[in-house]
Structures are given as C-alpha cells and as structure tokens.
Amino acid sequence: MxxxxxxxxxxxxxxxxxxxxxxxxxxxxxxxxxxxxxxLDDTAAQQYVAELSDDRILAAFTKQIFKSGFVWRVVENKWPDFEEHFFNFNIEKMLMMPEEMLERKAADPKIIRNYNKVKTIKANAQMMFDITMDKNISFAQFINDWPSEDIIGLWAYLKKHGQRLGGNTGPYALRLLGKDTFILSSDVEAYLRAQQIIDGGLQSKKSLTAIQAHFNKLKTES
Known part of the structure; x- marks a missing residue:
C-alpha cells in the first residue's frame, strides 16, 4: 500500500x-x-437524520435489501404496496406479526415474492427495537450519533446485528436516509486501487480501515 x-x-x-x-x-x-x-451541510444533515421516524429507517433498509440483485425500477413501482402490506413499517406492528401472516404476505404478487428477504423486515425491526430499549433513544438518533469518521463501524454493526445489511446494502440505505457515508462502488474501488490506498480484498478489515482513513483525510482537506 x-x-x-x-x-x-x-x-x-x-x-x-x-x-x-x-x-x-x-x-x-x-x-x-x-x-x-x-x-445538506453537516449540521443540517445531522438534524435531518435525527428527526426521522424509525419506520422510515426500516423502510429504507427494506427497500435497499429488495433492490439488491434486482431491477430497482420494479421495486420502486411496487413500493406503495410494500408500505400497505407491512403497515408502513411500523416497528411494533411488525414485531407482533406472526410468521404465518409474514408467509402469506410474502406470497402476494403485489409485492416481490421473496420470503427470505421479507423475513428481514421483522428481524431488522427487532434489531432497531433492541437499540431503542437498550439505549433509550430512537434508532434514528443512534444512527445520527454514530461518528462519520468511523462509518465503517456502523456498517459492521448493521451487518452483524441486522439481516442482509452487509456489502453495499447498508451504506446505500444510510445514504438514502441522509447519513454521511461513502459508497464503495466499482468506480470508487478502481480509484482506491489506482491510488494504492488498498491492494487486498475490498471488504477486508485492513482495506476498510485504510479507506476510512483516506476519506477522513479528504474531508479534513475539503
């Protein structure tokens, strides 16, 4: 390197x-x-994220999970039906939903029928609920308070405690929500390798640490 x-x-x-x-x-x-x-500037962006309702965060997570490996336009076109089927992603209602109901909803042609992805809605709602109970803050505030200088730490948290939020899925959802995060797109990866900032696996701990340090440096210089 x-x-x-x-x-x-x-x-x-x-x-x-x-x-x-x-x-x-x-x-x-x-x-x-x-x-x-x-x-938005940093202050306005932080205020925006903190004021989000947790149902909008669960919705963003779910939308990105369904977009992963699928045609984004189809997901967007079906999204109003997702909102209706899953109670506008109300956390408490999702946690009370029995598995049989979840299976029925996953089979409805109005949404994208992928039960494994549908199951992530309840699982990620549980992750969010656990944070609100443990820290006595909203999940939006939890995201807001996480320092952007360690955004890879938040990525790791979502990957470990959530479902299907690894890779670029979690970061894309965070970007959608207004959280300051970089995205490891193919163009960004090519740049990082050309600059010899990384030379190993893109998602390895060593590479992510080097990438975070570089983006922190660019932010300081900007």
Missing part, C-alpha cells in the same frame, strides 16, 4: 472540475438533488 502520497482533495477537485468543464459546472453537479433531497 501507499498511504504516504495519495491524491489530495485539492488535486482531486481540480481534476474533477477539468473533466466537467469548470469549477462552476462541478459545483452545480454536486448541488443537484440526490435521492430526492438536496445536499
């Missing part, structure tokens, strides 16, 4: 601006709406 001379934020921004035609063009692009919400 070469952690001594990775590209600086200034150099990266300059290169991106040249590729997009100008600094102004890049700033306009960065200011566009992402996932239906405009980019």
């Amino acid at each position: 070469n952690l001594n001379n990775p590209e600086t934020f200034k150099a990266l921004f300059k290169r991106a601006a040249e590729r997009k035609g100008s600094v102004r063009a890049l700033e306009v692009l960065l200011g566009k709406k992402i996932l239906g919400k405009k980019l």
